[in-house]
Amino acid sequence: MGKTFSIARRELAGYFYSPLAYVIGALFLCVCAFKFAPPPGFISGSREWFILVPHQQASLRTLFEMMGAAMVVAAPLLTMRLLSEEFHVGTIETLMTAPVTDAQVVLGKFLGVLGFYLALLGSTLMFLVLMFIFARPDIGVVVMGYLGMILLGAAFLAVGLFASSLTRHQLLAAAAAIVILAFFSLLMSPAAAHLGEPWNQAAARLNAMNYLKSFARGLFDSRAVVFFLALTGGFLFLSIKMVESRRWR
Amino acid sequence: MIDVKHLTKWYSQVLAVDNISFRVEKGRIVGFLGPNGAGKSTTLKIITCFLPASSGTVTLNGLDVLSESLAVRRQIGYMPENVPLYEEMRVREYLTFRAALRDIPAKRRPAAIDRVCERCWLSSPEDMTRRRLGELSRGYKQRVGLAEVLLHNPPVLVLDEPTIGLDPAQIRAMRELIRELSGDHTVIFSSHILAEVEQTCDDIIIIAGGRLAAAGTPAELRQRVAGPSRIVAELKGAAPEDIAKGVEGLAGISAVESSQHNHWTRLDIQAGDDDPRKDIFQLAKTQNWDLRELRRATGSLEDFFVQITYEQSMRTDRAAG
Ligand SMILES: Nc1ncnc2c1ncn2[C@@H]1O[C@H](COP(=O)(O)OP(=O)(O)OP(=O)(O)O)[C@@H](O)[C@H]1O
Ligand SMILES: [Mg+2]
Numbered sequence: 330m331g332k333t334f335s336i337a338r339r340e341l342a343g344y345f346y347s348p349l350a351y352v353i354g355a356l357f358l359c360v361c362a363f364k365f366a367p368p369p370g371f372i373s374g375s376r377e378w379f380i381l382v383p384h385q386q387a388s389l390r391t392l393f394e395m396m397g398a399a400m401v402v403a404a405p406l407l408t409m410r411l412l413s414e415e416f417h418v419g420t421i422e423t424l425m426t427a428p429v430t431d432a433q434v435v436l437g438k439f440l441g442v443l444g445f446y447l448a449l450l451g452s453t454l455m456f457l458v459l460m461f462i463f464a465r466p467d468i469g470v471v472v473m474g475y476l477g478m479i480l481l482g483a484a485f486l487a488v489g490l491f492a493s494s495l496t497r498h499q500l501l502a503a504a505a506a507i508v509i510l511a512f513f514s515l516l517m518s519p520a521a522a523h524l525g526e527p528w529n530q531a532a533a534r535l536n537a538m539n540y541l542k543s544f545a546r547g548l549f550d551s552r553a554v555v556f557f558l559a560l561t562g563g564f565l566f567l568s569i570k571m572v573e574s575r576r577w578r
Numbered sequence: 579m580i581d582v583k584h585l586t587k588w589y590s591q592v593l594a595v596d597n598i599s600f601r602v603e604k605g606r607i608v609g610f611l612g613p614n615g616a617g618k619s620t621t622l623k624i625i626t627c628f629l630p631a632s633s634g635t636v637t638l639n640g641l642d643v644l645s646e647s648l649a650v651r652r653q654i655g656y657m658p659e660n661v662p663l664y665e666e667m668r669v670r671e672y673l674t675f676r677a678a679l680r681d682i683p684a685k686r687r688p689a690a691i692d693r694v695c696e697r698c699w700l701s702s703p704e705d706m707t708r709r710r711l712g713e714l715s716r717g718y719k720q721r722v723g724l725a726e727v728l729l730h731n732p733p734v735l736v737l738d739e740p741t742i743g744l745d746p747a748q749i750r751a752m753r754e755l756i757r758e759l760s761g762d763h764t765v766i767f768s769s770h771i772l773a774e775v776e777q778t779c780d781d782i783i784i785i786a787g788g789r790l791a792a793a794g795t796p797a798e799l800r801q802r803v804a805g806p807s808r809i810v811a812e813l814k815g816a817a818p819e820d821i822a823k824g825v826e827g828l829a830g831i832s833a834v835e836s837s838q839h840n841h842w843t844r845l846d847i848q849a850g851d852d853d854p855r856k857d858i859f860q861l862a863k864t865q866n867w868d869l870r871e872l873r874r875a876t877g878s879l880e881d882f883f884v885q886i887t888y889e890q891s892m893r894t895d896r897a898a899g
Contacts (some may be wrong), residue, residue, distance in 0.1 A: 429680065
């Protein structure tokens with residue numbers, strides 16, 4: 330356990346040294362801020378799309394949906410370096426010849442990026458502070474929304490980590506992760522709409538955004554919890570197997 | 579201690595190591611010598627559990643590198659070729675991280691780090707422990723790599739080209755350090771430089787083109803290289819032809835070449851297994867010749883190594899052609 334945390338701490342510290350991580354974090358916050366409170370003069374036709382608009386009922390629901398959609402791109406960019414960089418620089422050689430198990434390496438890396446993600450998520454609490462100043466948001470929505478974001482984040486980061494275990498090229502890893510995540514989110518809503526009977530059901534079940542929506546309404550959906558945890562566990566398991574397979578090839 | 583048996587490694591279509599077997603005894607310093615692409619790094623990566631072998635086995639103290647990988651890794655300190663490091667970390671931070679991975683309890687880490695920093699010239703004469711790894715010069719990176727290897731004081735050290743990129747003073751210091759480690763540590767290091775291996779090592783393993791070309795102590799190898807003895811003698815007191823003929827007539831002499839060095843006749847003598855120096859001396863005494871030099875010429879390992887390297891390039895040329 331100690332070694333897992335050592336790896337996680339090193340990884341987390343690495344994010345705070347990395348300019349790219351700050352850029353991704355800043356972009357993520359900007360996208361959310363834009364949704365949250367548009368710059369004055371920007372509101373034209375669809376004012377309902379924005380959250381904090383004068384003379385309109387403010388709802389946090391759509392903010393969480395926005396964050397979820399932003400994570401389809403943000404998570405792969407955050408995780409792409411986790412293993413790819415080790416392969417590229419060659420540090421994997423010192424890491425894997427130390428007495429650590431493959432599971433410790435993968436879990437450590439996962440916890441490291443999860444830590445950075447939680448810090449990023451924590452900084453979106455400033456939207457809440459504004460919300461509490463100007464309106465009276467539903468506490469249930471806030472708590473469930475953040476729970477949903479934590480679960481979705483963990484699952485998406487696990488997918489990104491798996492993609493990073495596939496290649497030594499960071500951009501390829503990011504692209505692969507975006508493709509997998511798009512499958513579980515963006516692709517599934519048109520699929521649910523257009524496919525025939527049993528398939529549209531399945532497509533709806535595989536859509537991560539659907540599950541996030543129920544959290545964003547303030548509901549605790551145990552099926553959603555199972556879905557996200559299964560996604561997280563499944564991709565962590567696959568990552569461990571990928572790292573392990575290097576010992577046999 | 580380390581047993582390598584019929585080790586073979588294919589990188590998909592490339593045969594990097596071809597049926598190599600050797601044994602390394604405890605406490606020895608072993609030099610792994612070979613030209614570029616000989617398969618040194620590959621062999622070391624297999625011994626350190628980084629790569630799996632295609633066939634053959636490697637055991638350390640009876641522990642198999644594949645099935646008991648964790649136990650083997652605990653006993654090995656490995657410095658890869660080119661010393662890959664996390665660029666953004668500081669020296670001390672990095673060593674602390676590695677100490678954690680090496681099962682050194684948190685309380686003992688600072689002391690262990692101070693010890694290796696001192697030993698690897700990182701804390702004095704100039705304190706480098708707060709520098710970022712990405713900003714260090716090549717030689718200093720090498721020292722950090724070495725410090726990392728020594729952190730947990732492992733019984734087996736595997737160093738892939740530890741002296742490459744160091745300045746002459748550091749090369750000497752590194753060799754001394756490796757020598758100091760012998761006894762309670764087993765050290766395997768690879769190199770292209772014969773002189774270095776010859777000076778530092780107890781045993782030499784020469785590989786070329788993935789095959790074992792020769793193995794033994796430097797003295798054994800030198801003897802093997804010299805082959806049947808070659809003797810150099812310088813004599814005076816008769817016509818050069820007579821001297822040459824006289825020596826040629828002795829028992830066990832297969833060929834004599836003579837040359838003139840102002841009045842002295844220099845003979846280059848090929849002899850069999852028996853050493854004919856005593857006979858040559860007796861001959862000079864009875865003939866009343868002057869004798870000013872009589873010695874065995876030892877063949878140079880350098881020649882041998884160059885020849886092996888040459889043969890490997892011939893082989894690869896043929897394979898390519
Ligand atoms: N990852 C790899 N994939 C494919 N071939 C490889 C790989 N690594 C090494 N090789 C090949 O295996 C052979 C042995 O390489 P190795 O790195 O073991 O040589 P070496 O003795 O360490 O050489 P050098 O002195 O240049 O470091 C070479 O022909 C090399 O091209
Ligand atoms: Mg090499």
